[in-house]
Amino acid sequence: MPEYRKDPVVKRWVIISTERAKRPHDFQVQPEEIKVSFCPFDYGNEHTTPPEIIAFRPADTQPNTPGWWVRVVPNKFPAVDPELEVDRYGHGMYDAMTGFGYHEVIVETPDHDSTFALYDYKQAEEVVWAYVTRYRAMAQDPRVKYILIFRNHGKEGGASLAHPHSQIIATPIVPKTVQEELDGSKDYYSYKERCVFCDMINQEKLEGRRVVEENEHFIAFEPYAARFPFETWILPKRHSHDFGAITEDEVRTFARILKNVLHRIYVVLNNPPYNFLIHTAPVFNEGKHYYHWHVEIIPRLTRVAGFEWGSGFYINPVPPEDAARYLVENYEEVTQ
Numbered sequence: 001m002p003e004y005r006k007d008p009v010v011k012r013w014v015i016i017s018t019e020r021a022k023r024p025h026d027f028q029v030q031p032e033e034i035k036v037s038f039c040p041f042d043y044g045n046e047h048t049t050p051p052e053i054i055a056f057r058p059a060d061t062q063p064n065t066p067g068w069w070v071r072v073v074p075n076k077f078p079a080v081d082p083e084l085e086v087d088r089y090g091h092g093m094y095d096a097m098t099g100f101g102y103h104e105v106i107v108e109t110p111d112h113d114s115t116f117a118l119y120d121y122k123q124a125e126e127v128v129w130a131y132v133t134r135y136r137a138m139a140q141d142p143r144v145k146y147i148l149i150f151r152n153h154g155k156e157g158g159a160s161l162a163h164p165h166s167q168i169i170a171t172p173i174v175p176k177t178v179q180e181e182l183d184g185s186k187d188y189y190s191y192k193e194r195c196v197f198c199d200m201i202n203q204e205k206l207e208g209r210r211v212v213e214e215n216e217h218f219i220a221f222e223p224y225a226a227r228f229p230f231e232t233w234i235l236p237k238r239h240s241h242d243f244g245a246i247t248e249d250e251v252r253t254f255a256r257i258l259k260n261v262l263h264r265i266y267v268v269l270n271n272p273p274y275n276f277l278i279h280t281a282p283v284f285n286e287g288k289h290y291y292h293w294h295v296e297i298i299p300r301l302t303r304v305a306g307f308e309w310g311s312g313f314y315i316n317p318v319p320p321e322d323a324a325r326y327l328v329e330n331y332e333e334v335t336q
Contacts (some may be wrong), residue, residue, distance in 0.1 A: 001208045005225040009184040009196055014225045040076075041163035043110040050074040051145040053104060054133060056126055057142065069123070070130045071107040078103035079169060086143050086172045102138050102170040106130050112163050115153065116259060125255040131168070131278070132251060136244050138281040146174045146282050149243075154273025156300045174282050180286050181279060189290035197292030198239050200224075205270045210324045213260055217253040222320035222327075229302060229318035230327065232261055234295040241291040243280035258295065264331045265299055273300040301321035 003016045005045025040048040046064045053072045061067030088097045108116065108127045116124065131149050138147050150205040151166040159165075167217040174182070188196035203221055204211055210222040213233060220234045225271075234257055238251060246254065265274065281287040308314055 007223070007225040008188065008200065010180045011184055012225065012227075012312070012314075014227055014316055016226075016319050017315050017317050018319060024146075031062070039104075039112060039161060039163050041071075041107045041161060041165060042112050049105075050076055054130070056130070066110075070126050072130055072134055073107065075105050075167065080171065082200050097172070100143060100172055101175055102144070104134060104143075104168050106134070106166040106168065108166060109163040115164050115262075115266070115271070116151065117262040119259055119273070121256055121259060124253055124259040127166070128251050128255040128258070131166070132244065132246060134168055138168070139244055141170070143172050144170045146171050146178065147280070148175065150275060150278060152275055153188045154271075154300070157273035157275050159273075174286075178189065178279055178282075182281070182291055185287065185290045187291070195290055195292055197294065198233060199290060201235055201237060209321045211322050212264065213257055214326050215253050215257055217250045218257045220257055222324045224320060225316035226316050226320040227260040228298050228316060228324070229267065230299045230314075231320075232265070232297040232323075232327075234258060234261065234297070235292060239298055241281040241287045241289075242283075242285075243278055243285075243293045261297060261327075264327045265297070267334050268327055268330045269299060269301070274298060275300070288310070300304040 002018060004013050005016055006013050039045065041208050043066055046068075048284045051062075052063055052121065053074065055063065055068040056070040057068040078101075079259075080099050080103050082100065082102050084100040086098060088095070088102045090096070106127065106128075109119065109123060111307070112302065116127070119127070123156050132290050135149065138144055147168065147170045149168045151164060185196045188194070188199075192199075200223075203224075204219065204221045205214075209225065212220045212222065214220065214237075217238065218234055218236055220232055222230060234254075235256070236246075238250075240246070262274075262276075265272065274297060277293055278293065278295050280293040281291045302315075302317070304314075
């Protein structure tokens with residue numbers, strides 16, 4: 001029987017359409033290769049990108065040369081411009097502002113044919129350190145209000161280059177999606193004097209039906225009101241609103257669980273396109289007591305169509321309890 005479920009943070013309703021339920025192999029895709037004759041992120045092509053901002057490389061190698069294992073460069077076609085000043089203005093009844101911001105690319109590995117799911121734990125940790133380093137640096141700019149780290153994988157996930165990379169964009173505006181999470185978690189805290197995400201973690205651990213994996217510092221689960229099949233969230237068990245406040249031990253365990261969850265999706269669903277994004281509080285410390293940073297991983301297995309656009313509802317044909325079980329049991333069956 002179909003069921004409406006309400007997200008406790010943003011109060012969004014979704015439809016878990018069990019009448020359309022599918023088995024996991026029904027979602028296995030044939031990955032599309034993004035074929036290019038030249039890749040600027042490949043080893044030896046460093047001179048073709050904008051000059052690197054940071055790179056993890058031996059001390060005896062020069063910037064913008066081979067030798068690196070993680071490299072961060074400005075996006076060659078940026079959505080925003082760090083050289084602009086923040087200037088708000090009106091256009092009749094409309095509001096506008098100059099397009100200030102940072103837009104950078106984290107080239108995650110010299111290996112063109114790898115992907116985050118296949119990294120060893122050390123390489124995954126190095127990528128996360130690149131995230132943290134650039135996040136903390138951008139947060140020092142008083143013009144920046146929000147920093148989003150995200151990864152597009154596969155053509156359907158929006159990746160224009162196959163070489164493994166993530167992106168980071170800083171803006172002078174808090175995105176609407178994040179503001180909705182902030183408002184919803186603040187309402188919950190005002191009523192219950194508890195963080196809604198902390199309560200969510202406790203509920204998921206109590207039930208166990210939607211948990212995919214956990215370790216000392218993090219837990220991964222299918223959210224109760226998942227919008228998409230196999231949508232997976234990763235949260236720190238310690239209450240923390242700010243991704244930039246992650247500790248050294250947490251970087252290690254976060255990299256491990258992120259790599260593990262992506263590998264489960266890679267194996268069980270045959271390397272589908274996906275997006276993952278890190279939602280964190282704005283850099284000016286809003287949400288310290290009531291917000292909780294987290295990762296949302298969204299495999300691109302279904303399409304948003306007319307009903308979703310017109311109503312704001314999402315239709316998810318795989319109950320999150322089933323998705324969690326598939327990611328655990330099918331993965332163990334394949335890998336053991």
